Amino acid sequence: MSLRSTLIRLATATAACALVSSVAVSPALADDEWGDGGGDHGSGQEDEHHNDRLARGVVTAETLLLRSAPNRGSQVIRVAHRGERVSIFCKTPGQSVDGDNLWYLLPDGTWAWGAARFIEVTGREPRWC
Known part of the structure; x- marks a missing residue:
């Protein structure tokens, strides 16, 4: 392998890592912007279902495709099923x-978008995003 191809691969890997890192911390940074919503801080409970800053809902569709963006054409992140309880971080058109x-926007381990029609x-x- 030539030095040039090695440098190109190194630059590509570095850029990919930077992108993944920025995406991974974005939800945490966004969460901090909401301020203290009166959640149970200091109890050691990290479960998002117990966070007072989050709204809650129940899936009403038989199966609901949760997506990477608030539209039907975006990537499916996971599937939720009828009766599943979800936390709701915020809403957007x-x-x-x-x-x-x-x-x-559902923060239940995936940070995926679900159509409000089925939650x-x-x-x-x-709250609004």
Whole structure:
């Protein structure tokens, strides 16, 4: 392997690592911007379902594709099933699904977007992103 191809591979790997690192910390940085919502800090509980800053909901579709962006054309991150309880970080307008253009950002281990049309909010309304 030539020195030039080695340098190109090294530069590509460095750029990829920087991109992955920035994406990995973005949700944590965004979470800090909301301030202290009165959650149970200091109890050692890290479960996002117990965080008072998050709204909560239940999936109403038989299967709900959770995506990388608030539209039907984005990558599927995971699938949620009817009755699954989810935490909702925030809501934003996106592609309309059956006349409803709201999407919820779900931090349940994936930080994926779910169409609000298929998630019933079970408490307070989610904040805007």
